[in-house]
Amino acid sequence: MTYDxxxxxxxxxxxxxxxxxxxxxxxxxxxAKGVGSTHLAPATIDVLAVDDKSPxxxxxxxxxxxxxARLPVEVVAASIEWFKARVAGxxxxxxENFLLxxxxxxxxPSAVVPESMAGGDLRGGGRFVFVGLGLKDFYPAYLAxxxxxxxxxxxxxxxxxxxxxxxxxxxxxxxxxxxxxxIARQLNAQLxxxxxxxxxxxxxxxxxxxxxxxxxxxxxxPVFEVATLPPSLPGMRLYEAMSEPLxxxxxxxxxxxxxxxxxxxxxxxxxxxxxxxxxxxTLRARSFMLATGGFASGxxxxxxxxxxxxxxxxxxxxxxxxxxxxLPTYLEEQPLDRVGVAVDEQFRPTDVDGNPxxxxxxxxxxxxxxxxxxxxxxxxxxxxxxGYAAATILEGAQ
Amino acid sequence: MTELVRDSLxxxxxxxxxxxxxxxxxxxxxxxxxxxxxxQAERYRGAGLSPDVSVDYCSGCGICTQVCPQGVxxxxxxxxxxxxxxxxxxxxxxxxxxxxxxxxxxxxxxxAPLANWALQNRAVRLLAHxxxxxxxxxxxxxxxxxxxxxxxxxxxxxxxxxKVVYFHGCGTNYYEPGVGEMVVAVLEHNGFxxxxxxxxxxGLPLQSNGxxxxxxxxxxxxxxxxxxxxxxxWPIVANSTSCGLMLKREAREILEVEGEDLxxxxxxxxxICEFLLGLHERxxxxxxxxxxxxxxPYHAPCQQRGHEIGKPALDLLALIPDLRVIELDxxxxxxxxxxxxxxxxxxxxxxxxxxxFRDVYESGANVVACDSETCRWQIEHGTDVHAVxxxxxxxxxxxxxxxxxxxxx
Numbered sequence: 001m002t003y004d005x006x007x008x009x010x011x012x013x014x015x016x017x018x019x020x021x022x023x024x025x026x027x028x029x030x031x032a033k034g035v036g037s038t039h040l041a042p043a044t045i046d047v048l049a050v051d052d053k054s055p056x057x058x059x060x061x062x063x064x065x066x067x068x069a070r071l072p073v074e075v076v077a078a079s080i081e082w083f084k085a086r087v088a089g090x091x092x093x094x095x096e097n098f099l100l101x102x103x104x105x106x107x108x109p110s111a112v113v114p115e116s117m118a119g120g121d122l123r124g125g126g127r128f129v130f131v132g133l134g135l136k137d138f139y140p141a142y143l144a145x146x147x148x149x150x151x152x153x154x155x156x157x158x159x160x161x162x163x164x165x166x167x168x169x170x171x172x173x174x175x176x177x178x179x180x181x182x183i184a185r186q187l188n189a190q191l192x193x194x195x196x197x198x199x200x201x202x203x204x205x206x207x208x209x210x211x212x213x214x215x216x217x218x219x220x221x222p223v224f225e226v227a228t229l230p231p232s233l234p235g236m237r238l239y240e241a242m243s244e245p246l247x248x249x250x251x252x253x254x255x256x257x258x259x260x261x262x263x264x265x266x267x268x269x270x271x272x273x274x275x276x277x278x279x280x281x282t283l284r285a286r287s288f289m290l291a292t293g294g295f296a297s298g299x300x301x302x303x304x305x306x307x308x309x310x311x312x313x314x315x316x317x318x319x320x321x322x323x324x325x326x327l328p329t330y331l332e333e334q335p336l337d338r339v340g341v342a343v344d345e346q347f348r349p350t351d352v353d354g355n356p357x358x359x360x361x362x363x364x365x366x367x368x369x370x371x372x373x374x375x376x377x378x379x380x381x382x383x384x385x386x387g388y389a390a391a392t393i394l395e396g397a398q
Numbered sequence: 399m400t401e402l403v404r405d406s407l408x409x410x411x412x413x414x415x416x417x418x419x420x421x422x423x424x425x426x427x428x429x430x431x432x433x434x435x436x437x438q439a440e441r442y443r444g445a446g447l448s449p450d451v452s453v454d455y456c457s458g459c460g461i462c463t464q465v466c467p468q469g470v471x472x473x474x475x476x477x478x479x480x481x482x483x484x485x486x487x488x489x490x491x492x493x494x495x496x497x498x499x500x501x502x503x504x505x506x507x508x509x510a511p512l513a514n515w516a517l518q519n520r521a522v523r524l525l526a527h528x529x530x531x532x533x534x535x536x537x538x539x540x541x542x543x544x545x546x547x548x549x550x551x552x553x554x555x556x557x558x559x560x561k562v563v564y565f566h567g568c569g570t571n572y573y574e575p576g577v578g579e580m581v582v583a584v585l586e587h588n589g590f591x592x593x594x595x596x597x598x599x600x601g602l603p604l605q606s607n608g609x610x611x612x613x614x615x616x617x618x619x620x621x622x623x624x625x626x627x628x629x630x631x632w633p634i635v636a637n638s639t640s641c642g643l644m645l646k647r648e649a650r651e652i653l654e655v656e657g658e659d660l661x662x663x664x665x666x667x668x669x670i671c672e673f674l675l676g677l678h679e680r681x682x683x684x685x686x687x688x689x690x691x692x693x694x695p696y697h698a699p700c701q702q703r704g705h706e707i708g709k710p711a712l713d714l715l716a717l718i719p720d721l722r723v724i725e726l727d728x729x730x731x732x733x734x735x736x737x738x739x740x741x742x743x744x745x746x747x748x749x750x751x752x753x754x755f756r757d758v759y760e761s762g763a764n765v766v767a768c769d770s771e772t773c774r775w776q777i778e779h780g781t782d783v784h785a786v787x788x789x790x791x792x793x794x795x796x797x798x799x800x801x802x803x804x805x806x807x
Contacts, residue, residue, distance in 0.1 A: 001679065001713055029708070034467030039415045168418060231414040247725060256464035257706035276706040278646035278664045297467055 002284050003027045003252075005394065006272055008259050008312060009291035009299070011036030012380050013365025015242040016079075016387030017289045017394075019086070022249035024395050029283065030251060031274060033258040035239065037297060037366075037379075042201070042227030043234035045083065045112035045384055047076065047094060049377020055111045056094035065319075065338075065370040067382060070345060071389050076381075079388035080112055087241040089115040089209055099123050101130075101198065103138050103226055105146025105155075109377060114234050116212040119224030120198050125152025129191060130198045130226065131183075132159040133170060137229045138200040160186055170202040171233045174211050184218035191219070201225035201234050208237055262288075262313045269358045272312065287394050290315075290349070290363040291387065294340060299367040302336070310341055310367070315349045315357060318342035318369040333375050340369030346397070347390035360397075364390040403475055403651060409468040410437035416462035416472050421730040422455065425749035429455035432462035435479065436472045448482040455743070456480065457734030457750075458606050459700040477605065477652045484608030492531040496736045497603040497612075503545070503572030510543035533744035537733070537779035539573040539771070546575035550594040553582065558591040563627045565620075565645070565667070567638035568599050569771035577771075580793040581637050581670055587796050588677060588684050593632070595623050600644045605653060606735050614653050617644070625659035628666040637670045637787060639770045640701035640735065647704070669702070671769065671788055675710035678717070687795040691720040694791065695761045697754060697777065699770035700730050711769060711788040718795040724761055728754035731768075733776035748780065755780035767791060 007018040010032035018030040047055040048068075059076060062069050068076065077094050084090045090112050092098055097109035099122040107122060120128070128147065130140035140157025147155040160183060165173070173179045187197065197215075203225055204211030215223045225234065243253055261273040263282055271282035292299030292312060300317065301309045306325060308317045319342075321335035341349045341363050348356035349363050364386040366373060373379035416432040417423065423431040435453040442449055453476055462472040484493075495502070506513035516522045517538040527534035546566055562585055570578040582592045600620050601613035624634055624645075636642030645667045649655045668676070677683040698709045715723045731751045732738055738747025758766050758781045766781070767788045768774050774785035793799060 001675070032467075033469065035415050035419070035465045036467065039418055040413055166417075168424070172424065231418045236418055244727065247727060252708060252712075254706070254708045256703060258469070274706070277643060277704060278667060281707075298469075 001027075003029045004285060004398065005029075005287045005289060006031060006283050006285040007289040007291060008032065008272065009036060009293060009297075009365065010034075010243075010253070010255060011291060011293055011297065011365060011383060012038055012238070012242070013383035013387040014289070014291035015239070015246065016083070016384050017291060017364055017391040018251050019242055019246045019249065020082070020388055020391035021395060022246055022251035026395065026398075028246075028251040029254065029285070030246070031254045031257060031259055031272075031283065033256065033298070035255060037293065038235040038239040039232055040230045041235055041379060042232055043114060043238040043380070044100065044108075044110040044117065044227070045080065045090070045380045046109070046377045047080070047111040047381030047385075049109040050097065051099070051109055054095050055097060055381075059094070063370075067343070067368040067371050067386055068378070069370075070343065070347065071385060075389050076385045079385040082388055083384050084112065086245060087238065091115050091118045101128070101143065101147055101226055103143060103200070103228055105143040107150070111381060114225070114237075116203060116208065116225045117201070117227070117234070119196055119222035120226060122147070122150065122153055125150070126154075127192065127195045128153065128155040128198060129195045130155065130157045131187065132157060133200060133202070134159070134162045134165070135167060135170065135200050135202065135228065138226075143226070158187070158190060167200065167202045167228055167231060167233060171205045174202060174204045175207050177214070180211065180214055180218060184215065187219060191221070196222040196224065198224050198226050200228045201232065202228070203233075205233060205236060206240075208233070259312050264358060267359055269313070269361050286398060287360040287362065289390060289394065290341070290361065290367055291365045293366040295336070297366070300339065308339055313349070313357070313361065315341050316352055333372055337372035337375060338370055340371070341367050342369045346393045347386065362390045362394050403471045403478065406469055406471040407437050407440055407475065410470045411468055412437070413467070415465055415467060419461050419465045419729065421459065421461065421732070421750045422457055422746065426455065426746045428452060428746070432456065432472045432476060436462070436475045437470060440475055440479065443479060443482065448479060448486055450479070451483065453479045453483060455746070457730075457737045457747075459730050459734055460704045461700055461729055464703055471651065474651050481605075481608040481610045485610075489607065489609055490531070492740070493607040493736075494609065496532070496739060497607040497609060498599065499568035499572065499603060500599040503541070503568060506541050507543060507545060507572055510541035514540045527741055531741045532739055533741045536739040536744050537775045538739075539569075539775050542573055542575050544575065546571045546578040547594070547596065549575055549579060553594075555582070555592045556586045556590065558589055560589055561591045561593065561632050562673075563624065563632045563634045564592050564594045565597060565624060565634050565636040565641070566594065567636065567641040567771075569638055574771060577637060577787050577790065580787070580789050580798070581635070583798045584674070584789055584792050584796065585635070587798060588674075588682070593627065595627070597623050600641045601653070602641055602644045602648070603736055605644070605648065606737070610653055614655055617649055617653060617655060621649075621655075621659050621663050624663045628659075628662035632666065633668055633673065634663065634666045635668050635670045635673045637769070637789060639669060639699050639705065640772075642667055642669050643701050643704050669705055669707065669710070669769070671710040671714055672705065672707045674792070675713050678714070684796070685717055687718045687792075688797050689720040690718050690791065690795045692765065693722045693724065693761065693763050695724040695726050695758050695763050695766045696788070697726045697728065697731065697758070697766065697768045697773065699768060699773045700734075702769045711767065715767070715788060715791060718791065721791065721795070723767070724763075726754060726757050728757055730754070731773045731776045731780070733772045735772055738776060747776070751776060751780050758783050
């Protein structure tokens with residue numbers, strides 16, 4: 001089969017680009033050596049984590065090396081609208097961040113959030129109750145104590161005794177009405193009228209919207225989810241919400257084989273070499289989208305000699321520091337944070353002199369140079385915006 | 399344990415993605431999940447020490463390895479741990495028996511009517527349930543009463559310079575010789591000379607049941623039959639996705655068999671749909687398909703996905719006029735070869751398959767396509783919808799079932 005586009009990577013950037021292209025009627029195949037970061041991250045679309053300011057405003061002030069600087073704010077906004085039109089139940093936009101509580105009671109700014117998390121918005125304060133379900137790494141008293149120190153916020157924790165289960169089991173049990181019934185009965189006896197109720201983000205998987213609404217009805221108040229440690233149930237829902245329409249639009253999704261190299265000629269990528277069970281094969285296409293992520297997901301590799309490689313196309317890597325590569329101030333920005341693939345205005349990876357390396361190769365997401373998603377709170381926003389924009393440009397170029 | 403498998407352990411970052419996809423830990427607390435029994439429990443295992451019995455509830459479907467973004471060979475680790483477990487404890491008689499399909503096939507084929515009566519008889523099945531540990535409801539295919547090998551010996555294949563070796567596996571030989579005949583007909587229709595050497599089990603069921611030494615014996619014997627062809631440049635096609643995967647990868651990664659013969663056979667082995675789509679990509683597949691006005695849901699079995707070839711059946715079936723194929727996205731049918739036959743595992747296996755059964759049922763189709771024989775039997779068991787190998791649809795669309803009749807549709 002000759003495809004229009006091979007997308008490499010199954011994180012949010014790859015899924016966004018693949019879905020966008022498949023919807024335009026392109027023959028798309030998405031190949032990934034495994035499932036991407038959706039299952040690990042909270043599934044909020046963080047555009048830029050600026051407190052009390054609009055992400056839109058902050059976007060326009062980024063340095064020119066930042067991937068967002070390739071995009072007019074209107075394009076970022078369009079990508080968010082595109083996303084919201086496809087994945088049901090997301091709220092927000094670029095005008096102002098939600099401020100959501102994390103599992104340790106920190107405050108996390110996020111532009112676009114699942115409706116099941118929106119009720120935890122701390123802007124404007126209020127009274128919050130956090131419910132523990134015996135889940136490891138979710139301690140409502142600790143969470144509440146930290147949040148309680150914020151002005152206008154009062155918070156307390158309640159621990160319900162459930163048999164000890166992991167978040168996946170709990171999510172499945174929440175899909176059954178009897179558990180919700182028991183929990184609602186126990187909570188209704190303890191809640192004050194104006195308190196909002198936060199649960200760890202385990203409120204269902206396939207029928208999550210129904211589970212959340214049902215709990216709001218039973219408790220007669222806003223109910224919200226707080227992101228937990230992996231696995232991320234909201235992230236699993238997001239993966240389903242993106243990959244299912246991709247398949248329905250005729251896109252192929254292959255999870256498992258690793259893309260190890262490329263075949264190129266005359267400044268074009270002709271195919272990518274995919275490792276299968278017994279041999280390797282070449283997937284040919286008119287264009288290619290690199291969305292393999294950064295160091296954590298193997299899109300970039302740092303070897304023991306300090307060399308940094310982009311692992312599929314061996315593209316030049318920008319932003320590599322000389323020395324030191326690590327600083328002992330672990331919570332501050334690290335020299336390697338902004339390393340990645342540099343791209344031109346059309347999201348095509350470039351040579352050291354700024355020219356596109358291959359005319360039909362595009363890149364999106366965490367593989368791009370210039371951003372430090374975990375520091376600036378831009379992870380999923382960057383993936384949606386660059387995945388959308390790069391796919392739009394690619395589509396126009398064909 | 400192979401270095402390849404062992405080394406991959408170090409790449410586990412405990413991200414739990416495998417746990418979110420495991421179809422078995424979702425439905426039973428008896429299996430705590432692939433990460434738990436694999437990368438985590440592995441450090442407690444040593445020479446002669448395999449304390450974690452829950453690894454026996456891993457079905458070996460391999461989905462964990464497929465979804466792992468760090469390249470950890472989780473299913474392979476668990477498969478080897480299961481073998482160690484049973485080596486320590488001794489393999490139950492039941493597991494020894496059901497893991498030898500060719501022994502059962504040779505035994506029962508001559509008395510197939512009797513065997514089939516017994517397999518459908520409630521009293522016999524209850525007895526087998528209580529004494530033999532085979533669940534009385536588990537899907538049991540009917541013996542055909544004649545083997546595919548017998549047909550093959552009488553069959554004169556087309557004379558052609560384009561040659562292919564057919565590895566049909568035990569399911570085709572004893573239960574579904576008709577599928578084998580269709581594979582041969584489709585290949586011959588495309589101008590191939592099909593050679594069907596005498597062959598026995600690949601050892602996969604023994605591997606799944608933890609008897610590696612016996613599995614290796616079967617495997618080496620099969621490799622011995624196929625290797626001369628592979629060395630001579632013949633492609634080998636297989637219609638059983640799990641047995642094909644044994645030749646392609648599991649022999650090396652799980653059973654730790656090495657050697658030039660295996661390498662040659664691995665490199666030559668193709669799943670039948672992979673092979674046919676390869677022909678199509680080179681413009682060598684005949685596309686004289688007649689209309690097949692059907693809606694067919696398609697389920698790619700776990701072991702098919704393990705080939706890492708995508709879903710060639712979808713592309714092939716798309717060539718047939720008026721055939722509408724629905725790609726199902728349920729992960730697993732639950733049977734996992736012999737797993738779902740076992741008394742203590744039958745209900746787990748049915749719970750795993752529930753989503754697939756529902757999707758098949760809700761499609762309203764009269765026929766469902768699936769590449770693996772045991773999965774087809776399980777789907778029929780769970781839905782009462784007839785399940786066929788994708789090749790059967792190609793065979794019908796080529797008009798090979800009724801060569802004279804050419805309907806104007």
